[in-house]
Every structure is written in C-alpha cells, then in structure tokens.
Amino acid sequence: MNTEKKATAQSTEEIFIDVSTEAKSVIDAIQSRHSIRNFLDRPVEPEKLQSILENALRAPSWKNAQPWKVHVVTGQARDRMSAALKEAALNGTPHPETPWLESYPANIKKRMFDLGMRVYGVAGIERKDKEARDRFMLRNFEFFDAPVALFITSTLETNFFVGIDIGCFLESLMLLCRHHGLGSCPQAALGAFPEVVKAQLSLPQDERVICGLSLGYPDNTDLNRFHSPRESLDSLVQFYS
Numbered sequence: 324m325n326t327e328k329k330a331t332a333q334s335t336e337e338i339f340i341d342v343s344t345e346a347k348s349v350i351d352a353i354q355s356r357h358s359i360r361n362f363l364d365r366p367v368e369p370e371k372l373q374s375i376l377e378n379a380l381r382a383p384s385w386k387n388a389q390p391w392k393v394h395v396v397t398g399q400a401r402d403r404m405s406a407a408l409k410e411a412a413l414n415g416t417p418h419p420e421t422p423w424l425e426s427y428p429a430n431i432k433k434r435m436f437d438l439g440m441r442v443y444g445v446a447g448i449e450r451k452d453k454e455a456r457d458r459f460m461l462r463n464f465e466f467f468d469a470p471v472a473l474f475i476t477s478t479l480e481t482n483f484f485v486g487i488d489i490g491c492f493l494e495s496l497m498l499l500c501r502h503h504g505l506g507s508c509p510q511a512a513l514g515a516f517p518e519v520v521k522a523q524l525s526l527p528q529d530e531r532v533i534c535g536l537s538l539g540y541p542d543n544t545d546l547n548r549f550h551s552p553r554e555s556l557d558s559l560v561q562f563y564s
C-alpha cells in the first residue's frame with residue numbers, strides 16, 4: 324500500500340493512500356469467511372486481537388459517528404459471562420434491547436429456514452429433535468467454545484443507520500479475523516439478555532447491548548467447513564444504463 328502525507332489547504336498534514344492498485348487479499352477474505360460454530364481450545368495471540376480491533380475501528384459510519392463500543396471478554400471473565408448467559412437462557416426468554424424482527428416475507432423466511440436446516444444437517448441434528456436443537460442454540464452462550472467473545476454496545480438509540488454503522492464494523496472484524504487465520508461468528512443471541520451482560524461488565528443502563536462476536540481458531544469439522552449459499556447476482560442486482 325502506497326501511503327503519503329500531504330499538507331492540505333487547511334495546512335494540517337493529511338494522510339493520502341493510493342487506492343489505484345488492487346488490494347489482493349480482500350476478495351479471498353470475503354469469499355472464504357463464514358460463521359464458525361466450533362472453536363479450538365487455543366488462545367488468540369494478544370497482538371493479533373489488538374491488530375484486529377485497531378484496524379476494524381477504521382470502519383465507516385454515518386458522519387463518522389463511530390456509534391460502537393467493544394467489550395473484549397476472555398479468561399475467567401469469559402467463563403463467568405458464559406455461565407450467567409446460559410442460566411438466563413435456560414430460565415427466560417430473549418428480550419434484546421434492539422428488537423429482533425418478528426416476521427419476514429415468505430421468500431426470506433424460506434431462505435432462513437433452508438439455512439437452518441442445512442446447518443442442523445451438517446451438525447448432525449434431526450429437524451424433529453427439539454432437545455438437540457435447544458442444545459445447539461445454547462452453544463451460542465458458550466461462544467461455541469471460542470476463547471474470545473466481543474460484545475458490541477452503543478449508547479445511541481436503536482436506529483437503522485446506527486445498525487448499518489455497526490454492520491460495517493462487524494464485517495471488518497470478521498474479515499480481519501480471516502486475515503489472521505481466525506474464525507468468527509456474529510451473534511444476535513449475545514444481545515438476548517442485556518441485563519446479564521451489563522451486570523457482568525458493570526455497564527451503565529443506557530449502554531445498549533447490540534450483539535456479540537465469538538472469535539478464535541476454528542476446528543476442522545464439517546460444521547465449520549459449511550459455506551452457506553447466496554442468491555445469484557441476477558436475482559438481486561439490477562443494472563441500468
């Protein structure tokens with residue numbers, strides 16, 4: 324990457340980056356990323372974690388609002404969080420601060436259902452086996468055994484564009500994980516019991532728990548090799564000329 328510093332009309336020194344050359348590794352990161360739901364018992368090197376977070380903070384946001392905060396949970400704090408979330412999940416129903424959509428149009432519902440069935444399939448779970456499905460759901464709160472759990476929060480009110488900002492940030496985190504040979508799973512489930520997260524991390528009440536991201540080294544099971552399908556370009560992209 325060709326970086327240079329220039330004085331601008333405002334006479335401050337600005338950084339300019341030559342973006343006319345190809346970024347060679349982005350496509351591979353995008354194409355190979357998928358959600359990881361089984362992590363190895365292998366710690367993530369602190370310098371990798373630091374680098375992922377530092378670079379992800381470059382994500383764009385509406386008027387550079389940067390409406391996110393990240394809480395990095397590892398070690399005993401991670402274990403305590405997992406136990407508390409599991410207990411909440413076993414004894415209550417989700418009540419996220421950012422409401423989950425209750426209904427979707429039929430075509431999108433079908434996509435979601437198909438994906439669910441395929442994930443259960445590779446996880447060796449029978450559709451009718453509710454107990455196994457519940458156990459699998461509970462794995463969210465074990466962070467799928469990942470050694471690192473990130474909790475993304477915001478003090479801004481729930482708003483579509485805040486969601487877009489946080490989505491940009493999340494995708495950056497996930498692609499950076501791929502850059503470092505790590506896997507990740509974005510999880511709305513980690514925002515299902517916000518009072519638990521706030522109590523564990525001593526967060527103020529007005530800091531909304533949006534979602535989480537588990538990350539670590541993926542194991543090589545079918546569940547982790549599974550690459551979910553996407554709609555074709557023709558069906559989702561319209562060109563005009």
Ligand SMILES: Cc1cc2nc3c(=O)[nH]c(=O)nc-3n(C[C@H](O)[C@H](O)[C@H](O)COP(=O)(O)O)c2cc1C
Pocket residue numbers: 356357358359360438463508509510511512513534549550551
């Ligand atoms: C905002 C968001 C929330 C998600 N929440 C969960 C979750 O709680 N648990 C989970 O296992 N996967 C979760 N996922 C992962 C999606 O199921 C997954 O991204 C989607 O099925 C596409 O598969 P892929 O990530 O493997 O490409 C979430 C993804 C996003 C973007």
